[in-house]
Amino acid sequence: MQKEYTVTVYTEDRIGITNRITIIFTRRGINITSLTTAETEIPGVYKFIITVMSTREKLDKVVGQIERLIEIHRAFVHEEDEVVYQELALYKISTKSLESGDIERLIRENQARILTITADYFVIEKTGHQQELTAFIKKLEPYGLIEYSKSGRVAIVKWSRRFHDHLKELQASSEA
Amino acid sequence: MQQKDVLPMKAEKADKRLSAKPVISGSEAVIRSLIAEGVDTIFGYPGGAIMPIYDALYDFQDKVHHILVRHEQGATHAAQGYARSSGKVGVAFATSGPGATNLVTGLADAYMDSTPMVCITGQVAASLLGTDAFQETDVIGITMPITKWNIQVTRQEDIPAAIAKAFYIARSGRPGPVLVDITKNAQVGECEYEYVPCTHIRSYQPVPELRQDAVKEAAALINAAKKPYLLVGHGVLLSGAEKELIALAEKAQIPMASTLLGLSAVPVDHPLYVGLLGMHGNYAPNILTGECDTVIAVGMRFDDRVTGDVSTYVANAKVIHIEIDAAEINKIIKADVALHADAKTALQALLKEVQPARHEEWLAEFRAADKKEYDKVQHNELYPETGELKMAEVVRLISEKTKGEAVLVTDVGQHQMIASRYYRFKNPNTNITSGGMGTMGFSLPAAMGAKMGTPEKEVVAVIGDGCFQMTLQELGTIYQSKIGVKIVILNNNFLGMVRQWQQLFFDKRYSSTEMVNPDFVQIAKGFFIPGKKVTAREDISAAIDEMLATDGAYLLEVVVEKEDNVFPMIPAGTPVTTIRLE
Ligand SMILES: Cc1ncc(C[n+]2csc(CCOP(=O)(O)OP(=O)(O)O)c2C)c(N)n1
Numbered sequence: 001m002q003k004e005y006t007v008t009v010y011t012e013d014r015i016g017i018t019n020r021i022t023i024i025f026t027r028r029g030i031n032i033t034s035l036t037t038a039e040t041e042i043p044g045v046y047k048f049i050i051t052v053m054s055t056r057e058k059l060d061k062v063v064g065q066i067e068r069l070i071e072i073h074r075a076f077v078h079e080e081d082e083v084v085y086q087e088l089a090l091y092k093i094s095t096k097s098l099e100s101g102d103i104e105r106l107i108r109e110n111q112a113r114i115l116t117i118t119a120d121y122f123v124i125e126k127t128g129h130q131q132e133l134t135a136f137i138k139k140l141e142p143y144g145l146i147e148y149s150k151s152g153r154v155a156i157v158k159w160s161r162r163f164h165d166h167l168k169e170l171q172a173s174s175e176a
Numbered sequence: 177m178q179q180k181d182v183l184p185m186k187a188e189k190a191d192k193r194l195s196a197k198p199v200i201s202g203s204e205a206v207i208r209s210l211i212a213e214g215v216d217t218i219f220g221y222p223g224g225a226i227m228p229i230y231d232a233l234y235d236f237q238d239k240v241h242h243i244l245v246r247h248e249q250g251a252t253h254a255a256q257g258y259a260r261s262s263g264k265v266g267v268a269f270a271t272s273g274p275g276a277t278n279l280v281t282g283l284a285d286a287y288m289d290s291t292p293m294v295c296i297t298g299q300v301a302a303s304l305l306g307t308d309a310f311q312e313t314d315v316i317g318i319t320m321p322i323t324k325w326n327i328q329v330t331r332q333e334d335i336p337a338a339i340a341k342a343f344y345i346a347r348s349g350r351p352g353p354v355l356v357d358i359t360k361n362a363q364v365g366e367c368e369y370e371y372v373p374c375t376h377i378r379s380y381q382p383v384p385e386l387r388q389d390a391v392k393e394a395a396a397l398i399n400a401a402k403k404p405y406l407l408v409g410h411g412v413l414l415s416g417a418e419k420e421l422i423a424l425a426e427k428a429q430i431p432m433a434s435t436l437l438g439l440s441a442v443p444v445d446h447p448l449y450v451g452l453l454g455m456h457g458n459y460a461p462n463i464l465t466g467e468c469d470t471v472i473a474v475g476m477r478f479d480d481r482v483t484g485d486v487s488t489y490v491a492n493a494k495v496i497h498i499e500i501d502a503a504e505i506n507k508i509i510k511a512d513v514a515l516h517a518d519a520k521t522a523l524q525a526l527l528k529e530v531q532p533a534r535h536e537e538w539l540a541e542f543r544a545a546d547k548k549e550y551d552k553v554q555h556n557e558l559y560p561e562t563g564e565l566k567m568a569e570v571v572r573l574i575s576e577k578t579k580g581e582a583v584l585v586t587d588v589g590q591h592q593m594i595a596s597r598y599y600r601f602k603n604p605n606t607n608i609t610s611g612g613m614g615t616m617g618f619s620l621p622a623a624m625g626a627k628m629g630t631p632e633k634e635v636v637a638v639i640g641d642g643c644f645q646m647t648l649q650e651l652g653t654i655y656q657s658k659i660g661v662k663i664v665i666l667n668n669n670f671l672g673m674v675r676q677w678q679q680l681f682f683d684k685r686y687s688s689t690e691m692v693n694p695d696f697v698q699i700a701k702g703f704f705i706p707g708k709k710v711t712a713r714e715d716i717s718a719a720i721d722e723m724l725a726t727d728g729a730y731l732l733e734v735v736v737e738k739e740d741n742v743f744p745m746i747p748a749g750t751p752v753t754t755i756r757l758e
Contacts, residue, residue: 012379015328016316023321064503070325070345073379170378 002053004033006083006155009048009066010040010073010163017071021048024065030054034087034152042167045073049085049155073167078157085155089133089148090115091124097143098122106143110136121146197368202332203232205369206296206358209339211239212371215267217258217628219243219251219621223271225311226298228363230269243628243657246649248275250621252282252353253647256291257625260608261583261633263416265346266293266625272300273311276357277318281615283353284322288612289437290414292351294342301361302330315357324352332365336372344374349382350501351414384500386517386525394472394496394513395529401470403538404430405493407453410437410611411475411500411519418604420523421474422446428533431542433461435476437611440601444580450542454482455746456593459553459755460545462746465490466753467541474498475519478508479612480749488751498522552757553743558598564737565713567594567666573720574636574664575599582634583608583626585661587619587643590672593742595638606633617646623661624654634662634724641667641693651703654729662723663707663731665696668738676741700731707731 011017018037025032036049052059059077066075095117097103107114112126126136130150137148157163200208206229210218218240222230233242245251248270255266266286270279276297286293300309316328325345329338335358342354398404412421418441425432425442431450432442436457442449451458453465465471471493476482483489486508497504497511498519505514515522557568571594574582580602586592586609601607608626610618623637644665654661671689678686700707707730710719716734723730746755 016320019317020320027321061503061507064505064507068501068503070377070380174378 002055004051004053004080005056005059006078006085006153007048007050007052007059007063007075008078008155008157009050009075010167011046011048012071012073013039013044013046014071017046017069018048020069020071021050021066024062025050025052028058028062030058030062036152036154040167041164042171045167045170049153051153073170074163076157078155082159083155083157085129085153086127087130087133087151087153088125088127089136089150091126091137091140091145092121092147093124093140094144094146095120095122100143103143106139110139112136197370199366200369201228201232201364201366202335202358203228203363204235205332205335205367206339206363207232207236207240208369209336209371210267211236212373213339213343214264215240217241217243218267218269219245219254219258219625220269221245221248221251221271221275222269223275223298223311225272225300225360226269226275226296226363228360229296229298229358241628242269243624243653245621246652247647248278249281249617250624250647250650250653252279252286252293252295253615253618253621254625254628254650255293255295256282256286256289257585257608257622258629259292259625260622261605261626261635262629263605264292264629265343266291268293268295269297270295271298271311272315273313276313276315279355280318280322281613283319283355285610285613285615285618286353287322287324289610290351290410291353292346293353294339294346295353295355297355297357298363299328299357299359302359303361305330305359315355319355322353323355326355326357328357328359329362330359332362333367335362335367336369337374340372340374341377344377345380349380350411383518384502384516386515386521388525390513390515391522391525391529394515395526397470397494397496397513398428398430398472398526399531399533401494403468403535404428404470404472405464405468406430406432407471407473407476408432408434408438408441409474409476410435411498412438412441413604414475415500415519416604417474417520417523418442420520420527422448424523424527424530427527428530429535429539430472431535431539433457435479435482435611436596436609437607438476439596439607440604443602444600445602448539450546452597454479455484455748456597456742456744458546458597459549459744459757460542462744462752462755463545464541466492466751468493470494470496472496472498473509474523475500477504480508483508484746484748484750484752484754488753549744549757557594565711565716565734566740567591567668567736568598569713570664570666570716570734570736571595571598571638573717574638577720577724578634578636582606582636583630585609585619585623585626585635585637587637587639588614588616588673589640589643590668590676590740590742591638591640591666593673594666616643619643620647620663621650621653623663624650624657624659627659627661635660636662636664638664638666640672641665641669641691641696642671644696648699651700651705655703655705658728660728663700663729664723665731665733666736667693667696667733668736668740669693670738672740673742675739679739679741681747696733697731705729705731707733709733709735711735
């Protein structure tokens with residue numbers, strides 16, 4: 001059954017690694033819906049967090065093929081309930097809308113916050129799950145939404161302790 | 177971390193002064209690094225962006241032999257043939273742009289067939305990268321999906337380490353092709369040279385650790401099996417596990433069948449060897465995949481040419497899959513027990529746990545099915561008395577006259593299937609063919625490489641008339657480098673395999689498969705290679721004798737039956753148990 005999965009990939013810092021990973025999805029006709037990457041707690045080791053619509057069976061094979069790449073440490077597929085995740089969205093709104101008092105209430109009620117205000121526009125930041133973030137767009141629209149921008153998923157795996165230890169060992173061995 | 181490094185770093189600097197590493201050009205570093213890896217033969221083709229490397233090569237002619245091919249595709253196939261016959265890493269050179277793109281087919285072929293190969297390409301200067309400079313091609317991007325690893329080196333001081341890594345990756349674990357692209361500035365610039373072989377990459381574990389509990393589970397399945405069955409793949413040859421495989425088969429009396437690339441791992445005349453699997457394999461080994469209760473698949477990847485319709489493949493059997501590449505496990509066929517390990521290690525471990533057994537009735541089933549194939553197909557193929565010459569009888573004669581000891585290099589098509597079916601392989605690594613890709617034009621250059629890799633062996637290339645014309649320019653290389661390969665063209669004036677499909681599945685509409693061919697012997701003559709054309713049955717034996725007696729290269733053209741078909745055959749995508757004998 002097709003549903004949304006989170007795929008995490010731990011890699012070395014290497015030019016072209018994104019391409020190497022993504023062509024494996026491309027070959028099997030899987031569309032990547034979001035991709036986030038940044039360095040982990042171990043210097044030189046990066047984590048890719050990829051969300052896709054696909055089936056578990058297909059993704060288990062994809063992950064096997066990703067792990068085959070030389071610069072990949074490990075790759076995992078996660079079900080929805082195996083990860084704690086957040087996304088971050090920014091909303092640009094016309095400053096005029098501040099004149100009506102209730103947008104501030106809306107911001108507060110939705111656990112968003114104002115990042116910056118200029119004469120023309122102000123920017124709101126909100127973190128949450130995709131559905132909340134897009135639902136917030138609807139609520140802001142009456143106030144004159146100018147632009148919306150959302151990050152990919154950032155996720156922590158609930159059972160990832162062992163891999164963290166493995167990374168630590170890698171670091172220890174590279175220092176030795 | 178920084179702090180800790182202070183002392184050792186100082187010591188290292190002092191060391192450097194004492195040992196006085198030579199300061200050489202990046203190009204010389206390339207050649208010295210290759211020599212350090214034990215490279216003695218390189219197949220390649222020069223050009224602007226790799227000229228400094230060729231210039232450096234000039235000074236090392238006594239140590240490395242460079243074979244000037246006639247097309248870079250030929251360099252890759254030659255490197256593949258060299259690697260597959262000798263077990264060493266094959267090496268190819270090409271210049272940037274068109275030189276590099278001509279490597280693509282060979283890289284893809286080597287990737288599919290797990291052949292260890294290192295290709296070195298020249299690249300435009302680092303300052304020109306990304307500017308669409310003359311002969312600049314993104315060879316790293318192009319070859320990413322068809323190499324085990326690739327790297328672009330833009331600084332001369334990184335060359336030795338990149339080459340060390342390239343060789344380590346190419347030959348370890350599941351072997352494969354690696355490409356190292358070196359910019360021109362790095363080739364000319366100078367650096368201190370030191371070669372440190374690569375033995376470890378922190379994100380890469382080439383040899384997985386065998387789990388003993390899995391071995392026990394697998395052994396229990398085998399010990400309980402009534403109809404166990406060994407499927408022999410290329411991994412057996414790659415890990416040098418032929419002896420262990422045969423020992424296991426003999427201990428528990430298990431029949432062994434081979435994939436196309438597994439051929440030659442087991443001598444064809446071994447009493448437990450039951451034949452070739454797959455689309456044009458033998459009848460018994462295919463049909464009995466439906467009967468067996470336990471399959472031990474060793475170093476094979478359940479290619480669709482072997483399995484046919486996967487939903488019914490080995491449907492009644494427990495599957496034990498021995499495989500070094502985790503990505504292959506459960507990819508096509510779900511394994512009941514997976515031994516994620518090198519084939520040799522896994523078989524050694526299994527051998528200790530498996531009990532001696534006999535399976536007479538089971539083996540008798542193979543013999544009965546075999547007889548059916550022999551009577552219906554083989555006898556007439558091997559010993560026809562009338563009509564035009566048949567491919568199979570030619571292969572039989574070559575097999576008899578070389579005692580099954582030649583390295584047989586085949587191309588792609590009917591002749592490939594016939595040669596694979598009827599050559600009676602005796603020794604490991606004597607079957608070289610393009611399996612996963614099915615690359616026409618593979619065999620002439622691959623045979624050259626095989627002969628360079630194992631000069632003591634007779635190397636016979638069996639080639640279709642279509643395939644020969646894809647890379648026949650390598651006759652020039654064969655002549656110039658005096659490579660003693662025997663070339664047998666089985667000429668049916670058709671792209672035979674495609675014609676066979678047209679006959680069987682497209683109502684005999686022979687769309688663009690008939691070939692009007694040149695005079696092949698005359699062409700060989702143009703390259704100063706002796707040859708002969710044979711059309712009559714009574715001449716073939718003497719012609720093969722003459723070919724084998726000739727010192728050096730020889731081309732034998734055999735005109736064979738125009739519209740012959742290869743049977744048995746499993747129509748693509750159907751269950752293998754529906755294998756057709758006619
Ligand atoms: C480069 C390439 N192009 C096309 C094919 C498709 N193909 C497979 S077999 C074959 C016919 C080969 O003809 P020939 O060399 O005459 O051998 P025969 O089958 O007659 O023995 C073709 C065209 C291929 N495998 N490789």
